[in-house]
Amino acid sequence: MRRFFISLFIILLSISTQIGYAQKVDVYSRLLQSERSRDYDVIHYLIKLWFDEEAKTFWGENTITISPFKDGFTECVLDAETFTVTSVKDENGKSLKFEQPPHQLIINFSKQYNYEDTLSFTVFYSAKNPSVDSTKFGMSKRYALGLSFIEESPDNPSLIQALSFPTGARHWYPCYDHPNDKTTQEMIVTVKSEYKALSNGRLVSVKEDKKKRTKTFHWNQDLPHPTYLSVLVAGPYEVIEDSLGSLPINYWVYKKDLKDAMRSFHKTPEIIAFFNKEFGCDYPWAKYDQITIPGIGGGAECTSATIIGQTTIHDERAEQDFPSHWLVAHEAAHQWWGDLITLRDWGHTWLNESFGTYFDYFYTKHELGEDEGALNLLNKKNSYLYEAHNRYIRPIVFHCWDYPVQNFDRHTYPKGAAVIHMMRWILGEKPFQKTISHFLHKHAFHPVDTHDFLTAIKEATGQNFDWFFEQWLFKPGHPVFDVSYSWDPDSKNIQMKITQVQNTSKGIPIFKTPVIISIVTPEGKKSEKVWLKERVEEFAFSCDQKPLMVRFDEGNYLLKEWTFEKSVDELLYQLKNDDVIGRMWAASELGKFKGNPRVTDALIHSAKNDPFWAVRRDAVYSLSGVQDEKYIEFLKSKAKDENSKVRAAALDRLGNLKRAELVCFFKERFENDDSYVARAEALRAIGKCGSKSQMSFLEKAAKMKSPRNVLKRAAEWAIGQINK
Numbered sequence: 001m002r003r004f005f006i007s008l009f010i011i012l013l014s015i016s017t018q019i020g021y022a023q024k025v026d027v028y029s030r031l032l033q034s035e036r037s038r039d040y041d042v043i044h045y046l047i048k049l050w051f052d053e054e055a056k057t058f059w060g061e062n063t064i065t066i067s068p069f070k071d072g073f074t075e076c077v078l079d080a081e082t083f084t085v086t087s088v089k090d091e092n093g094k095s096l097k098f099e100q101p102p103h104q105l106i107i108n109f110s111k112q113y114n115y116e117d118t119l120s121f122t123v124f125y126s127a128k129n130p131s132v133d134s135t136k137f138g139m140s141k142r143y144a145l146g147l148s149f150i151e152e153s154p155d156n157p158s159l160i161q162a163l164s165f166p167t168g169a170r171h172w173y174p175c176y177d178h179p180n181d182k183t184t185q186e187m188i189v190t191v192k193s194e195y196k197a198l199s200n201g202r203l204v205s206v207k208e209d210k211k212k213r214t215k216t217f218h219w220n221q222d223l224p225h226p227t228y229l230s231v232l233v234a235g236p237y238e239v240i241e242d243s244l245g246s247l248p249i250n251y252w253v254y255k256k257d258l259k260d261a262m263r264s265f266h267k268t269p270e271i272i273a274f275f276n277k278e279f280g281c282d283y284p285w286a287k288y289d290q291i292t293i294p295g296i297g298g299g300a301e302c303t304s305a306t307i308i309g310q311t312t313i314h315d316e317r318a319e320q321d322f323p324s325h326w327l328v329a330h331e332a333a334h335q336w337w338g339d340l341i342t343l344r345d346w347g348h349t350w351l352n353e354s355f356g357t358y359f360d361y362f363y364t365k366h367e368l369g370e371d372e373g374a375l376n377l378l379n380k381k382n383s384y385l386y387e388a389h390n391r392y393i394r395p396i397v398f399h400c401w402d403y404p405v406q407n408f409d410r411h412t413y414p415k416g417a418a419v420i421h422m423m424r425w426i427l428g429e430k431p432f433q434k435t436i437s438h439f440l441h442k443h444a445f446h447p448v449d450t451h452d453f454l455t456a457i458k459e460a461t462g463q464n465f466d467w468f469f470e471q472w473l474f475k476p477g478h479p480v481f482d483v484s485y486s487w488d489p490d491s492k493n494i495q496m497k498i499t500q501v502q503n504t505s506k507g508i509p510i511f512k513t514p515v516i517i518s519i520v521t522p523e524g525k526k527s528e529k530v531w532l533k534e535r536v537e538e539f540a541f542s543c544d545q546k547p548l549m550v551r552f553d554e555g556n557y558l559l560k561e562w563t564f565e566k567s568v569d570e571l572l573y574q575l576k577n578d579d580v581i582g583r584m585w586a587a588s589e590l591g592k593f594k595g596n597p598r599v600t601d602a603l604i605h606s607a608k609n610d611p612f613w614a615v616r617r618d619a620v621y622s623l624s625g626v627q628d629e630k631y632i633e634f635l636k637s638k639a640k641d642e643n644s645k646v647r648a649a650a651l652d653r654l655g656n657l658k659r660a661e662l663v664c665f666f667k668e669r670f671e672n673d674d675s676y677v678a679r680a681e682a683l684r685a686i687g688k689c690g691s692k693s694q695m696s697f698l699e700k701a702a703k704m705k706s707p708r709n710v711l712k713r714a715a716e717w718a719i720g721q722i723n724k
Contacts, residue, residue, distance in 0.1 A: 025392045030400040035180055035345040040066045040076060042183040043118065047173050049189045049232070051160055056129045056149045058083075062173045063122040073113040076121075079170035079177040080105035082146055083127035091120040105174050123174045132171050138403025144295050146171025147232070156294045156310055157254060159235035160191065163307070165300050166346070166404040169227035180344045180447045182224035189232060190216045197234035198252055200225065200303045202286040221303060223285065224445045226342050231302035233291050244269040247283060252291035257313045264313050264324035265290060271329050271363060275336065278362070280437030284340045284444065290328070299327055301334030301356075311708060318707045320644050321677040325367060326376070330360035336440055344447040346404040350396050350473070351448060353408060354416020361417060371580040371612045374556060377421060378581055380414035381559055385478075387411065393476040393506070397450050418559040419472045425557045426468065426514060431461040467512060477508030479532075481562040483552045487543060494519060494541045494550065498532060510535050518554040520577070521545040527554055548573045556581045568593055572602050575619075583615045591622030604634055613643035620649045624656065632657070636665060644675030651678060655685025663690050667697065676706045680714035687718025695719065 046063040060083065066076065081103055088096045088107050097108040105123065113119055127147070134145040144150070145168040150159040162172045170177040187199035193213045201221030208215045221230075238258055242249040242265075249268055253261040268290065276282050285304035292310040299308040308331070314322050337359070338352035361380065365373025387410035394400075396416050401407055424432040439448075439456035450473060457465045480502040487494050496517065502508050511532065518527040522545055530539055549570055552562065556579070566574070566589065574586035587606060593599040600623065607619035620638055623631065638650035651669060654662055663686055670682040683701055686694050702715035 023392050024390065027392045027394045027398070027406075028400055030402050030406065033345070033347065033399050033401055036178045038176060038178075038181065039069050040073065040176075041069060042066050042176050042181055044183060045173065045175060045185045047185070047187050049172075049187075051149075051189075051191060051234075053149055053158065053160070053192070057126065058130070058147060058172075059124075059126040060173060061122055061124055062175070063120055064174070065118065065120045067118050068113050068115055071112075071114040073115075073117070074109050074111075076107045076109070078105040078107070078123075078174045079103065079167075080125075080174040082130050082132055082171040083125045083174075085123055085125045085174070087124045089122050089124075091122075096121060103170075125174065127172075130171070132168075137167055138405040142295050150235075150294060153294070157236050159233065159293065160195075160197075161234075161293055161307075162230075162232040163296075163300070164228045164230045164302070166228050169230055172232075175227045177227045179226040179228060179342050179346070182226050182342060182445060182447060184224055185221040185230060187219045187221075187230075187232060188216060189219075189234065190214050191234045194236055195234045196237045196239065196252070197232065198237075198289055198291055198305055199232050200230055200305055225303040225339060226447070229301065229303040229339055229342075231305050231307060233293060233307065237291070240265070242266075242269060244272050244283075247272070248287040250287070250289045252289060253313065254292065254310070257292065257310075260313050260315055263316070263319060264308075265328060267325050267367070268328055268332065271325075271332050272335075274363060274366060275333060275359065278359070278433070279336055279440055280433060281336060281340075281440040281444075283335060285335060288332070288335065290331070299331045301331050301338055303339045304335070306331040306334075314707050317674055318676055321675055322707050326360045326364055329363035330356050333359040333363075340440060340445065341443045341448045342446075344449045345399075346401065346407050347397060347399040348449045349404075349407040349412045350416040351450065351453065353412045354396070354420055357413045358417035358420040361421075371614075374579070374581050375584075375612075375614050377418065378556070378584075381418050383413075384410045384415035384418065384559070385561065388478070393508070395474050395476050397473045415478075415559065422472070422513075422557055422559065423465070423468065425555070427457070427461060427463065427465075431463065435460040471509045471511055475507055475509050477502060477506070478559050478561070479511040479513070481552070481560055481564075483562055483564040485550050487546055489546065492542060492544050494543045494547065496539045496541065496550070498537045498539070498552075500532070500535050513558060515552065515558060516554040517541065518549075518551040519543055519547050520549040520551070520573075521547055549578065551578065551582060554579075568596065568599060572598065575602055575606055580612050580615060583610065583612070584618045587615060587618040587622050591624070594625070600631075607634075607638055607646075613641070613646050616641065616643070617646045617649045620646065620653060624653050632659075632662075639665075639669055639678075644673075644678045647673065647675065647678040648681040651681040651685050655681070655688040658689045660689050660691070663694065666690075670701070676710050680706075680710045683711065683714040683718050687721035690718070690722055692722060694722065698722075 044065040048061040050059045080100060085098060085100050085105055088098045090096055099106050107121065130147055132145045134143045135141055137145060139145055144163055147162040150161060152158040167177055169175050185200060189197045191197050193208060193215050197217040199219035201219050204218040204220050206215055206217055237252040238255050240251040240261060251261055251265045272283050287304055289305040290308050292308050292313060294310050296309045299306055312324050312327060333356045337355035343349055343351050361373060361376045364376045394411055396411055435457050438460040439453055443452060454465060454469050457463055479500050482499045482501050485494050485496040500510050504510065514529050514531050516527050516529050518525055519541060521543060528541065552564055571586045571590050574582055578586060587603065590599050590603060603619045603623050607616045610616050635650045635654050639647050641647050666682045666685045670679050673679050683698065698715045698719050702712050704711045
């Protein structure tokens with residue numbers, strides 16, 4: 001679950017003057033997909049696994065219970081990769097004929113079965129040195145798809161792990177591997193005695209064989225879920241026990257990480273309690289585990305057992321820059337959005353990921369306050385806009401893909417979250433909450449598609465939201481507004497013109513949407529909601545005095561780009577008096593007026609005194625490039641701001657001045673700052689203005705351990721700059 005944090009200043013400079021899109025990826029050239037058809041329903045998997053780690057071999061038995069969807073059923077086709085099937089037997093132990101062509105296992109029955117009959121059979125299989133080229137399935141080379149024997153490293157012990165997302169289950173057990181079938185599952189795994197093994201559902205038993213020095217863990221996922229959410233991880237884990245009432249909550253970590261683990265996970269019970277209330281639907285599973293593994297960034301939800309990248313656990317110093325609460329919230333939200341209800345087909349990925357991303361924002365707002373929440377949502381919008389401008393645009397609900405993972409992009413995650421936020425605003429708080437509660441209860445433990453959610457809105461609220469889904473879910477793009485206004489002192493009116501200037505030749509619509517316009521005068525503020533329906537809309541608002549500020553999209557609800565030319569006086573007022581997003585925007589806009597002493601003074605005042613760090617940061621960015629000594633001293637003071645991101649911004653701007661006499665200051669900041677991010681920026685600043693005499697310092701820094709190797713990467717970048 002990745003996140004991209006892009007400076008608002010940079011975003012606005014790069015996109016506010018652009019209406020076209022550099023479509024570097026032709027997503028429409030990908031294969032047109034549809035939901036997979038099937039002629040049987042899987043009722044249950046009973047999977048047994050044994051391992052020889054030294055030989056990197058595993059053996060498995062999967063007893064599969066199915067019910068045909070047709071009469072005359074004589075053949076069952078399963079997904080099967082990587083392992084070799086040795087035999088298949090029916091429920092009486094009689095051998096069945098089978099063949100194993102590439103990607104499949106085809107089983108022939110000795111009799112015909114009819115619609116709604118129930119039958120069971122057991123597949124026996126094994127794999128030696130299982131190795132999956134994950135790139136052939138659209139995943140990164142580092143992603144260990146299927147079952148893997150993970151070797152010990154300085155960062156992790158030796159492990160056994162089986163990853164099923166998105167098409168990995170077929171690599172470690174034969175199955176119907178598509179999300180439109182949900183089934184119950186048991187996992188019985190035998191591992192060496194010093195290991196603990198985790199899987200989905202409830203732990204039924206742990207049996208030890210002291211003679212063989214093994215333990216057998218029996219996990220039962222007794223409520224249906226899809227194969228891609230099945231998981232197995234085994235290793236020398238320490239289990240930290242927690243709970244929410246009677247719900248067991250556990251954190252599985254390496255022994256070396258015990259002292260730091262709770263920093264990442266301690267809010268989990270609070271998060272689940274928050275979502276229980278917010279969703280109007282209690283946590284549905286027998287327990288909730290989170291387990292750290294190597295090879296992934298972020299996390300990946302599995303039913304009742306989320307896997308988390310081991311780099312999530314961090315020391316106290318890293319907390320200010322790399323907090324985990326949003327990730328824990330995102331993955332916990334998936335226990336409802338993706339696990340309780342599951343996308344019927346990969347084209348409807350937003351039902352999993354947009355909701356997970358939206359509710360990690362919503363928890364952030366709850367936990368850290370309105371300003372942090374607003375910034376979180378803005379970062380999500382800007383992340384999508386970056387993809388829209390630099391890679392492609394597509395509808396959120398989209399059926400052209402070569403690999404399922406191609407749907408897991410910035411359109412699905414942050415754009416979808418922004419769309420849900422607009423939906424919530426337009427529907428209203430109570431109708432939105434009634435909708436999601438109704439949807440979760442109605443479709444619990446079943447696959448769903450976008451039309452199911454659209455119907456849920458109608459059933460729960462009586463509102464027809466076809467128009468909203470048509471433009472935001474089924475069509476690409478977003479509105480690009482050109483906004484202007486004038487005040488007439490004679491008529492005491494404001495005339496406002498709002499034009500949608502997006503290029504509609506690629507299927508982007510003219511958007512229908514409400515928007516709030518607010519007008520601030522010395523007498524106070526008044527706000528009015530208007531509806532935009534046409535390419536060009538004009539509105540008149542009564543206003544007895546010259547406005548101090550006119551705000552387009554008060555509340556910052558819309559996913560949009562916009563230009564709104566304002567006077568210096570209005571921007572200076574907005575910088576001091578608007579909400580946090582408006583103040584950030586004003587700081588960035590004022591960057592266009594370099595050399596204006598009133599602007600410089602106001603930005604310096606904002607950078608020193610604004611209560612929210614992101615406004616201070618963007619004020620620093622807007623003061624870029626001034627070589628005046630007073631300005632340099634000001635930046636040096638901001639390199640000691642209470643917030644690490646402001647400090648990093650000041651160091652970045654100082655580095656851009658390319659003044660060799662600042663190297664000593666950058667070294668001092670590297671040695672004394674308590675933020676990895678700010679220290680990394682100090683290293684990059686040395687690279688911008690230093691000489692080869694700094695090489696030994698940078699080489700030493702490159703060997704230091706840090707979260708996500710931020711110091712190593714910064715030092716190596718600086719070395720590369722000096723060597724140019």
